[in-house]
Amino acid sequence: MMSFTETSQLLQKELMNDYSYRVDGIPPMNDSQYDFNHVQSGPPPSAYMQRTAAAGGRASAMPQSRGGFGRTETARPMTSNRAAGYTAAGKTGGSKVFDPLNQGDKGSKPLEKKTELSAEEKLREMEKEIHRLVEESAITRERGNLREALEKGKEAGKKERQLCRLREQQNLLDQLNVDLTYAVCLNLAIQHQANDNDNEALTIYTQIVKNKQYPFSGRFRVNMGNIYFKQEKWTAAIKMYRMALDQIPNNVQAIRFKIMRNIGHAFFKMHQFPDAIDSYENLLMHGAQHLDFMTGFNLILCYYALGDKDKMKSGFLKLLNIEQVGLEDFDEEEEIELGQTEQQKQESATRNLTEGDDALREDIKRRQREAARFIVNAANLIAPVIEKTEVAGYDWVIDSLNHHGFPRIGSELEISKSCFFLRRKEFDQAIQVLKKFERKEPSLMACAATNLSFLYFLEAEHANAEKYADIAVKADRYNARALVNKGNCMFMNDEFERAKEVYLEAIGVSADCLEAIYNLGLVNMHIGKYQEALLAFDKLHSITHVNCEVMWQLGDIHEKLGNHPKAHEWFSLLVTSPKGRSTDPGVLARLANLFNKAGDETQAFHYHLESYRYWPVDMNVITWLGIYYVKQEMYEAAIPFFSRASQIEPNEVKWRLMVASCYRRMGAYPAALKLYEDIHKSHPNDIECVRYLITICKEMKQKYDHYAAHLRKLERLQEAQNGRPMATGQSQGLDDSPRDEGRMGGGFGGSRGHFDQDEDEPPPPPEPPRPPMELYEAEADLPQKAAPKRRLAAPKATDDDDDWGNDDLGDVLPPM
Known part of the structure; x- marks a missing residue:
């Protein structure tokens, strides 16, 4: 163990060396000789390394972190750079997590959900x-x-x-x-x-x-005003609009101007045109940017109602000066299209079809259509009244449109001008105006050619009509009206099959082309294909719902097919419908004919009488009514009808003979004799009249020799001319009725050649000719006493061989 002195000396040595010692035996190396690619990370060396070597203490092996640079006996131990108690390996690696208090074994409770919301x-x-x-x-x-x-x-x-x-x-x-x-x-x-x-x-x-x-609750008074406006409570609507206007601040000008426009609309609905003009003109005072086309059009209507021509002109010019987003590109695009070739137009159309228009472009197109519609309507309204003459008015409007950049609408007004000439029957001027479009753009040329074709068709110049129809179809193959005109020309040339094909093509172009569908039904009727015609008119009826011409054709087709109940249903609908024709004599006559075929003579008489009341010159109806009264022996009532027939056809002697016969049946022999004599004076060669003169003279005990001599002379003359005896009068007998006579009007559906005969039924066999009646036979069959004047019940069977015999009534009356 080192002493304190040795320790202090060691520390001083370390301070002096500043940890910059060099290991003996290893030469110094510069940075360029060292390979940094194989360096492994390790802790930096410390002073404890040398301390252990100098003290001779416990040897610690130095790890080879420097690639064999150090000696194991002098290296210091590695120190940790991690916190105590933690390791990079988790529990799955088998290492123990630092947990001195053993809190990891207890675990934590999961969060409890609230049992009830607050x-x-x-x-x-x-x-x-x-x-x-x-x-x-x-x-x-x-x-x-x-x-x-x-x-x-x-x-x-x-x-x-x-x-x-x-x-x-x-x-x-x-x-x-x-x-x-x-x-x-x-x-x-x-x-x-x-x-x-x-x-x-x-x-x-x-x-x-x-x-x-x-x-901002006050703004919703506008909604309340709109509801009152819809309910046509104009005063309440104006009140609400004005209350809303008071609550809108002045800096919100757009909403204020819209409310003022609604106030003007309400005054316009109330026909208070001066007040409406004040509201509309207040918008103009703040600039035309707040004036839309509807407001400008209504302003022109107010001027028109007051009859102010100068204001109408100024209002129309203001309408043309309205600035609308997208309108400035309207004519430019048309000029670009006109300058393109056919191939470029097809490519542009294909591109538009594949790509389509975006929402903004669709909205601009909608605004353009609305603007054009208001301008055209305003021009057509004021053109006939703003100048001394209508033509001058149209010229002023057309010049104004061309000057303000609306040449296409000006061309449309040219076509309207031609239609004005058509309404006045000035066909030459109309043709002159329409022919100017032959050198204009294809769309306008197609429209003008269509009108020219129709005009020539009305004048029965079918060659020119077909020529301009071909021009219109060539300019625009998808022009349904031009195809209809072309089909009409073929129809008039009796090319029914080709006309049918053209009508079908027009329907393919425009499925709701009413003219093409109607004409298709007509051409099918002409070629006898009633079922196909029925399909066409049924489709047309589903589109128009209540159209008198369509319902008439449906009833006519069903009658031709023999379906009388269905025909009766259509004709009854035509009479009873609110938009029908309850007073049309042709429809009433057709209904009467259907009732007659069904055996209901009372209803047939009623509808024949109604038809006669509205059209008293229909010979079929007059004949039926006269014969009906004769069958009922009401001769006095039959006389007015036969007299009316004689007035309509003064050259037909049989009607006057029927009147004379009614007088004779009533017992009024003087009146009958006078009428026979008048007939003989106007028609001296009528054999039947001479015979009845002889008969009535015998009844009245008067001389008749000269009539008998004249009768024999007429019979010999007739035998010489015809080689066989027969009557030379205009009718074979007095009881013959006008058959095969065309109807003289009485309805939009036209006339039928045989009013009382079904077209599907075969004609009755001809009666054998009767020999001329001798004078003595006529005298033997004369009645001994006069018939009663008025009798409603059917008479008993008699041997009276008069001109109203039952055998001959079948020629006059419709088949039962």
């Missing part, structure tokens, strides 16, 4: 649930499911009231969430308004605007 936590969870319901309600409304959105809004309101009651019960009123109540009430009011529950929405809005705790 009152405040429950209320917080309810608030989260209410927030979630309000958000879901708003999202559902945006998706279009209004009923479900309202239910979620009601559920949120119910839970919010429950939350308020719980806070009140637990004395937590200071924690009431006013903003949450405000959001719930506002959402519920909006959902009621969206579902047209106006009274509920107004009640909630009233509660919101009266509560001063809600921020």
Whole structure:
């Protein structure tokens, strides 16, 4: 053991050496000779190394951390650079963890879950649930499911009231969430308004605007005004708009101008045009940036209602000066498209089809369409009235459009100008205007060519109509109206199959082209394909719902197919529908014919009489009514109908003969004789008239020899001309009726050649010719006494061989 003196000497030696000793026997090395790639980390040497060597104490082997640089007998022991009690190896490595108090064996208890939430936590969870319901309600409304959105809004309101009651019960009123109540009430009011529950929405809005705790609650008077506006309570709407306007600060100009615009709309609806003009002009005082196209159009309408031509012009110019985002690129894009070749246009169209337009571009296109629509409507409205002549007005409007950068709309007004000429039957000027478009852009040229084709078609110039239809189709293959015009030309040329193909192509281009569908049904009827025609008109009826022409064609097709009950259903619908034609004589006559075929003579008589009341010149209806009264032996009632028929067809002697026969049947022999004599004077060669003159003279005990001589002369002349005996009059007998006579109007559906004969039934066999009746036979068959004037019951069978014999009535009456 070293003494104190030796220890102090050793320490002084270490201080003097400054730990910079050199091991004997090893030459010094510089840094360039040392290989640092194989150096292992180890503790730095300390003074204890030399102390042990000098003292001759316990030898400690020096680890070979320096690659054999030190001697084992003089090296100091390695010291630890880690804290006591810890090691890099875990428990899995087998080493013992430093735990002097053995606390690791006891373990720790897991965290215990709360068995019950506190009152405040429950209320917080309810608030989260209410927030979630309000958000879901708003999202559902945006998706279009209004009923479900309202239910979620009601559920949120119910839970919010429950939350308020719980806070009140637990004395937590200071924690009431006013903003949450405000959001719930506002959402519920909006959902009621969206579902047209106006009274509920107004009640909630009233509660919101009266509560001063809600921020900006006064703005919702605009919503209340919108509800009153929808209910057409214009005064209440204006009141709410003005109250909302008072609560909007002046720095929020956009909202204030919109409210002022709504006030102008309400005054416009009330026809208070001066007040509406004041509201609209207040917007113009602050610049045109707050004026939209609807407001500008309404301002022009107000000027138009007051008849102020100068203001209409200025209002139209203000409408053209409205600045709209995206409108400045409208004509530029069209110019770019016009400068492209066909291949470039196809490539551009393909690229647009694959890529599509973004939401911003779609919105700009929508605004462009709305702006163009308002400008075109305003121009068409004021053009005929702003100048002394309509043509001058159209010229001023077109010049203004071209000057303000709307050349395309100006071209559309040119087409409207041509339509104005068409309405005035000035076809030459209309053609002159439309022909100017032959050298313009393809879209306008196609529109003008379509109108020219239709115009020439109306003038029956089918060659020119087909020429311009081909031009329109060539300019725009997907122009459905041009295809319809082309099909119409083929239809008039009796090319029904080709016309059908063109109509089908037009329907393929535009599935809702009503003209193409209607004409397709007509062409199918002409070629006898009634089932295909029925399909076309059924589709058209599903689109138009109540269209008189379509319902007429459906009834006509069913009647041709022999389905009389279905035809009766369509014609009845045409008469009884609110938008139908209850006074159309053609429809009433068709219904009467269907009732007659069904054996209901009473209903047939009713509808024939109604048809005669609205159109008293239809020969088929007049004939049926006259024969009906004759069958009922009501001769006095039949006389007006036969007299009307004689006025309509004055060259037909048979109608006057029927009137004379009615007089003779009634027993009014003087009137009958006078009428026969008048007929004989106007038609001296009518054999039937001469025969009846002989008969009535015998009944009245008057001379008839000269009539008998004239009758024999007429019979010999007839035998010489025809080689066989037959009547030479315009009718074979008095009881013959006008058959195969065309109907003279009476309905939009046209006329039928045979009113009383079904087209599907074969014609009746012709009757054998009767030999001329001798005078003595006529005399033998004369009735001995006059028939009663009026008789409703059917008469008994008699041997009267008069001109109203039962055998001959079948030629006049419709088949039973």
